[in-house]
Amino acid sequence: MKRATSYEEYLAAIESIKKQDKTTWFSAGEKALTADEQKLDSYMKKKRDALLGEKKYIYDAYSPALMFHKAKTDIMNNDLFDIFKRMPQGGNLHIHTGAAWNTEKFTEMLASNPNVYVYWDPDNAFQRTIPDGKLFLFSTRPDNPHCYNYQQIARLNSKIFIESKKRLTFIDPRVDDIEYIWGGFNDYFTSISSILKVRSIYKDYYVAAFKYQYQNGNDYIEIRAGISALKENNDDEQPRNDELTGTPAKPMIYSATPPECLTLLKEAYLTAKREGCPDLKVKAIVAPSRRTSQNFDEDITNAIAILKQTPAWQQALKDDDGSEFIVGFDLVSEEDINHKTDDYAKEIIKANSKVDFFFHDGESNWVDNDNIHSAWALGTRRIGHGINLYNFPTLLKKIREEDICLEICPISNQMLRYTKDLRIHPVAQFMQQGVQCAICSDDPQIFETAGIYYDLWEVYHGAMIDLRDIKKLIKNSYIYSAMSPREKAVKLAAWEVKWQKYIRDMQPLIK
Numbered sequence: 001m002k003r004a005t006s007y008e009e010y011l012a013a014i015e016s017i018k019k020q021d022k023t024t025w026f027s028a029g030e031k032a033l034t035a036d037e038q039k040l041d042s043y044m045k046k047k048r049d050a051l052l053g054e055k056k057y058i059y060d061a062y063s064p065a066l067m068f069h070k071a072k073t074d075i076m077n078n079d080l081f082d083i084f085k086r087m088p089q090g091g092n093l094h095i096h097t098g099a100a101w102n103t104e105k106f107t108e109m110l111a112s113n114p115n116v117y118v119y120w121d122p123d124n125a126f127q128r129t130i131p132d133g134k135l136f137l138f139s140t141r142p143d144n145p146h147c148y149n150y151q152q153i154a155r156l157n158s159k160i161f162i163e164s165k166k167r168l169t170f171i172d173p174r175v176d177d178i179e180y181i182w183g184g185f186n187d188y189f190t191s192i193s194s195i196l197k198v199r200s201i202y203k204d205y206y207v208a209a210f211k212y213q214y215q216n217g218n219d220y221i222e223i224r225a226g227i228s229a230l231k232e233n234n235d236d237e238q239p240r241n242d243e244l245t246g247t248p249a250k251p252m253i254y255s256a257t258p259p260e261c262l263t264l265l266k267e268a269y270l271t272a273k274r275e276g277c278p279d280l281k282v283k284a285i286v287a288p289s290r291r292t293s294q295n296f297d298e299d300i301t302n303a304i305a306i307l308k309q310t311p312a313w314q315q316a317l318k319d320d321d322g323s324e325f326i327v328g329f330d331l332v333s334e335e336d337i338n339h340k341t342d343d344y345a346k347e348i349i350k351a352n353s354k355v356d357f358f359f360h361d362g363e364s365n366w367v368d369n370d371n372i373h374s375a376w377a378l379g380t381r382r383i384g385h386g387i388n389l390y391n392f393p394t395l396l397k398k399i400r401e402e403d404i405c406l407e408i409c410p411i412s413n414q415m416l417r418y419t420k421d422l423r424i425h426p427v428a429q430f431m432q433q434g435v436q437c438a439i440c441s442d443d444p445q446i447f448e449t450a451g452i453y454y455d456l457w458e459v460y461h462g463a464m465i466d467l468r469d470i471k472k473l474i475k476n477s478y479i480y481s482a483m484s485p486r487e488k489a490v491k492l493a494a495w496e497v498k499w500q501k502y503i504r505d506m507q508p509l510i511k
Contacts, residue, residue, distance in 0.1 A: 021190035026431040027472035040083075041467035043510035045418060047079045048461060064422035064462035068411045068447060068454075075457055084453040085504065086459070086497035087470075088266050091220030091477035091491075092213065092452055094384055094407040094440030096191055096287075096332070097265070098196055100223060101209035101445050103168045107203065111154035113141065116195070118153070119239060120160045131187065135195040135233040135294060140423045144239045151348040164352065167191050170415050181417050182334045184505075188446050194237055199230045206268035207275070213444075214277040216451035220491060222281075222358075223265075224287040224330055227252065227302070230260050243349040253298065254305035257312045258326070262286070266325050267315060273320075281319075283482055285358050288338040303329075307372045308352035318421050327482035328356040330384065335364050341374035348378060356482060358407075360384035365418055367391045382407055382480055389416050389435075391427045396433060405436040405480035410458050411444035411449060431463065435452035438476040471499070 003009035022028060026321075033041055055061035063071040063078070075081055098362055110116045119134045135150070136142075153161040166172060168188055178184035195201055213221055252259065269282040278332050286306045289300060317325040330339060339359055354501065362372035363385035373395060375383055383389075386406040387421055399406075403450065408427045419425045430437055439455050441447070456470060478491045 024434040027469045030472045039507050041506035084318050084457045089452050090474040093217045093438050096224045097226050098445035103488040111151050114151050116150040117147045118164045133164045133191045139233050142238045148322045158180040170438045170446045194234045204267050206272045210272035214280045219279050221282045225284040249304050256310045285328040285330050287332045290331040291333045297329040304351050325417045328358045330358045341371045356381045358382050359503035362386040362388045364388050400434045407440045408437045409440045410455050428463035439473050
């Protein structure tokens with residue numbers, strides 16, 4: 001670049017380089033906004049500029065720079081929050097079983113059942129055996145002073161009830177003091193691990209969870225489905241003398257037919273669809289854990305059984321319209337300390353599976369975590385998170401060229417401390433370099449979000465995008481979904497109608 005010889009030449013050089021950047025922007029091919037959309041876009045930018053004007057240079061004041069549990073109230077009171085909440089938000093491509101609903105509603109459901117108990121040892125004398133806050137359903141009252149009837153303590157709004165509810169979220173200041181954040185995060189899943197194996201609770205939970213996400217703007221959901229054996233109650237786990245009486249469950253080896261939990265998950269979806277969610281569509285990605293365990297050989301065996309998906313699996317798990325319900329395979333859990341994707345690669349390749357991959361990879365800040373390379377080399381259709389992709393420019397170029405979409409979960413990434421300030425979340429860089437992205441919520445129950453509007457609000461304010469970009473992010477949740485071309489066309493056409501109505505409905509607000 002030669003040195004500018006005039007101010008006009010200097011301005012022209014800046015304008016030229018900015019224009020070139022726009023050609024690689026992920027939404028460059030999106031249609032220009034209509035006149036009414038431009039009005040809404042201008043209104044939203046003015047509101048964002050006003051917020052910036054108040055707080056731009058005040059450290060710990062601008063919401064995307066704050067951890068979500070500190071910013072949530074300000075976000076909800078922001079002028080633009082309702083605009084995001086009312087948007088037809090399309091799909092959510094990244095949400096997990098066990099964290100798909102809402103804590104208040106979940107605990108209300110549990111408190112309505114007289115057979116639900118919570119273990120709580122105020123002296124923490126047996127913490128290593130049974131963690132405080134673990135929930136169970138017993139057919140008879142347990143013979144243990146540390147098991148409290150959930151209905152009774154809820155009526156009293158006792159300290160134990162309040163504290164046990166806190167264990168089910170990540171939305172209070174205590175998270176700032178957790179040294180190993182994934183340890184605190186995993187405590188949530190430990191708390192519910194037993195009670196969500198109870199058939200009646202399991203189905204009711206997912207019927208309600210699917211309805212809740214639908215009511216909050218998502219008419220399409222892809223859920224990462226963990227696998228567990230279901231049962232009538234937790235009587236075999238009743239703690240007496242502060243020890244579990246039941247023998248540890250043997251690892252589940254999957255047979256030629258799908259586990260009951262998957263068929264019941266499909267039934268829960270279809271029930272929600274019948275009960276007030278007529279255009280809801282749910283698909284499942286089977287997702288065993290990559291956790292480090294003594295049963296790694298069994299984990300591999302189970303993973304391969306899922307990959308092979310016999311005709312019996314496929315037939316049992318068809319949607320009511322004949323489309324696929326089980327659409328892919330993933331490996332979940334923390335990447336940095338658990339098994340690498342490469343540890344599974346030989347067996348995955350040997351399986352010669354026709355199942356699509358949607359690998360959780362790159363959920364790390366470490367440059368030596370190369371799981372995202374494994375995901376690409378194994379032919380993943382999308383990548384869950386992909387945060388550290390910016391470390392690998394050649395791979396980033398490949399992912400852009402091969403049109404692999406990143407499932408971006410900004411609030412989750414922040415709360416799990418991958419990027420504390422969402423203004424520097426790498427999603428802005430990915431979008432600028434033409435990598436396709438979709439915004440997802442990951443674990444809404446733990447982070448106390450709903451739909452994807454909190455995450456969209458954060459990206460809008462943190463990455464300084466515009467309404468055309470928002471449209472592209474939402475449409476990508478259909479375009480890069482696991483739906484068939486016909487299903488995608490139907491969803492996109494229906495969304496376009498909803499979007500145009502939304503734009504019309506917004507006009508009185510912005511005049």
